[in-house]
Amino acid sequence: MELSHKVNHCKECVYRSWAFKNLSAEELKKINSKKVEKFFRKGEKICLEGDEISSFMYLQNGLVKLYKTEVNTKEHIISIAKPRDFIGLLSIFSNKNHIYSITALEDSIVCFVDLSVIRDFIKTNGIFALDFFEKISSVSDSVIKTRIDINTRQLRGRIAYILLFFSKHIYDSSKFNLPISRKEVAELIDMSTENVIRVLSEFRKDKLIQIEGKNIEIVDIKKLERIYEFG
Amino acid sequence: MELSHKVNHCKECVYRSWAFKNLSAEELKKINSKKVEKFFRKGEKICLEGDEISSFMYLQNGLVKLYKTEVNTKEHIISIAKPRDFIGLLSIFSNKNHIYSITALEDSIVCFVDLSVIRDFIKTNGIFALDFFEKISSVSDSVIKTRIDINTRQLRGRIAYILLFFSKHIYDSSKFNLPISRKEVAELIDMSTENVIRVLSEFRKDKLIQIEGKNIEIVDIKKLERIYEFG
DNA sequence: TATCATTAATGATATATATCATAATATGTA
DNA sequence: TACATATTATGATATATATCATTAATGATA
Incomplete structure (x- = not known):
């Protein structure tokens, strides 16, 4: 190409x-x-x-x-x-x-x-x-709106935001290939890389998402949206 | 009037x-x-x-x-x-x-x-x-720039930012009357009101600023700028 | 002036998050 | 392929920050 x-x-x-x-x-x-x-x-x-x-x-x-x-x-x-x-x-x-x-x-x-x-x-x-x-x-x-959205939330809410952002705004699908590394997610939401990874694992354990490397599938979008809204 | x-x-x-x-x-x-x-x-x-x-x-x-x-x-x-x-x-x-x-x-x-x-x-x-x-x-x-400035810093750096912001951009003087309450400062930099008050007191004890209610005077601008830059 | 509500101040404690350490896995490259 | 490097992952610990509690100070208002 x-x-x-x-x-x-x-x-x-x-x-x-x-x-x-x-x-x-x-x-x-x-x-x-x-x-x-x-x-x-x-x-x-x-x-x-x-x-x-x-x-x-x-x-x-x-x-x-x-x-x-x-x-x-x-x-x-x-x-x-x-x-x-x-x-x-x-x-x-x-x-x-x-x-x-x-x-x-x-x-x-x-x-x-x-x-x-x-x-x-x-x-x-x-x-x-x-x-x-x-x-x-x-x-x-x-x-501007995004920066406020992110910064008025804490870790779990921010990760939920990112997942919903890529799912809804970028790929329009509950299943997508995260185009950035965990480190870059951290750089996007002002958090440490370790905590980004940790929360993603938490969400996996809580069956909100499925993870296989960069492949992510949102399984329980309702719960994820609730975390985004209320932390 | x-x-x-x-x-x-x-x-x-x-x-x-x-x-x-x-x-x-x-x-x-x-x-x-x-x-x-x-x-x-x-x-x-x-x-x-x-x-x-x-x-x-x-x-x-x-x-x-x-x-x-x-x-x-x-x-x-x-x-x-x-x-x-x-x-x-x-x-x-x-x-x-x-x-x-x-x-x-x-x-x-x-x-x-x-x-x-x-x-x-x-x-x-x-x-x-x-x-x-x-x-x-x-x-x-x-x-946009301000939001990034604030959110990439932690408490002390954010307070330093606010003090420098009012001093340099709003009043063009090292001495000014803070036009917002501590609670509003907190709402501006995504922090708790108590911590805003605490850090202001710290800065006072460290002789970076003088405080009398809303009247604030920046005494050691060099140190304040260093805190803004490096936390 | 007295009363009430808001703001400011400070300490004690709880919580959230970062940092450090270590290992496993994946990825790029000679 | 094998090596080096970056990424992902997890636990332990340190640090930063929020929350709760209490008091003092200030400002508004009847």
């Missing part, structure tokens, strides 16, 4: 109607000329904290993590983005440089659209501007 | 150049006709979770808190907004109803601009759209 840097036409992209629905044929043509579609293997870095922001990044396929490296080289994951998400968050409007790093958790395809083109469209196409703001806003809003 | 519902002209507002600099005289006139400037006493509610979003809210003067009420009536503070902040965050583009409540921490003046006017300007004035988005983005971005 050699997709690196292959450029597809937005006009034919299945997601066009979602991300760029209010653009004319002319404008789509312009995007195509200022766009790169890059393929990233699982584990590959898409951008680094400090890099200059030059493109608007849109996840077409796959799964990525946004994270920050702390002073002690520890990593803190801010969010997991799924297809159709704008993965640069709002920094692209308020910063010159990326304040987060992004890495592919699964093989992913990212569209890089020259930021100047987006700015141009915002200036010249009001309908697009409004639509675009709505979409990008909801992504940022959900990051 | 009876300022309730008094409408001033944006044209003459000291903050115009910051918030609405790229609007024509014509457009400013339009804003004035679709705007209410409301005065809120300390403690008064500005909007409630669930309320329909009909205006874009801009804090002209004072200090407010954005918070969410949890299932158990416990409140969780998301952020403290200061003059010039857009206090509705991005929800205004991605939600029909407020997902947070807002209350005045000090006597405050809030400008309510009809959301339809803002939408109109975004559609028709591209320069305004871009400028507006930069500003609103940076407010949302800083909320």
Whole structure:
């Protein structure tokens, strides 16, 4: 599967109607000329904290993590983005440089659209501007909501949240392959790796989930939701 | 000081150049006709979770808190907004109803601009759209950054953060009147009220700060910054 | 002013979570 | 394949934080 840097036409992209629905044929043509579609293997870095922001990044396929490296080289994951998400968050409007790093958790395809083109469209196409703001806003809003969801809960509630998150929001299935390690789960919910593993084992013993390595199946979703709600 | 519902002209507002600099005289006139400037006493509610979003809210003067009420009536503070902040965050583009409540921490003046006017300007004035988005983005971005700052630290680091936050970002002085109760500090940093009080006492004993009720003076900012950095 | 309610303060204790240690398992790689 | 490395797993212990209890101080109000 050699997709690196292959450029597809937005006009034919299945997601066009979602991300760029209010653009004319002319404008789509312009995007195509200022766009790169890059393929990233699982584990590959898409951008680094400090890099200059030059493109608007849109996840077409796959799964990525946004994270920050702390002073002690520890990593803190801010969010997991799924297809159709704008993965640069709002920094692209308020910063010159990326304040987060992004890495592919699964093989992913990212569209890089020259930021100047987006700015141009915002200036010249009001309908697009409004639509675009709505979409990008909801992504940022959900990051804030998620952080609150996680931080107002304790360990068991946080693990329940993560399981429900991947099951409902990412894979839409009670059975899924956890795309991140236990250590990364810990980095996402501000807990120690050992405790993440411990609680997962607890949930297994309590027959809420089945675990086989990274393969997880939610068996008792009602109980899991109760733990998420009330701890 | 009876300022309730008094409408001033944006044209003459000291903050115009910051918030609405790229609007024509014509457009400013339009804003004035679709705007209410409301005065809120300390403690008064500005909007409630669930309320329909009909205006874009801009804090002209004072200090407010954005918070969410949890299932158990416990409140969780998301952020403290200061003059010039857009206090509705991005929800205004991605939600029909407020997902947070807002209350005045000090006597405050809030400008309510009809959301339809803002939408109109975004559609028709591209320069305004871009400028507006930069500003609103940076407010949302800083909320995300703050949540991470707080949650990756433990108790002492979080209290240090709060003290530095009010000193540097809100009052620009080493001496200030803490505008929120210890309980509210706890709600802001996800800690128990008792521990907030305890750590403040510790800091006092260690001669990092002086406390007299709500009056706080940072005496040893270097040490406080070290605690913020390394715990 | 007296009364009540809220906030602040501190100690004792319980609980949650992190850290340390060790082992088993899985994964990448020469 | 075999080795090195990272991940998963579990127990024991240390530490951080919450909860409970009590008192003092402050603020609001009739």
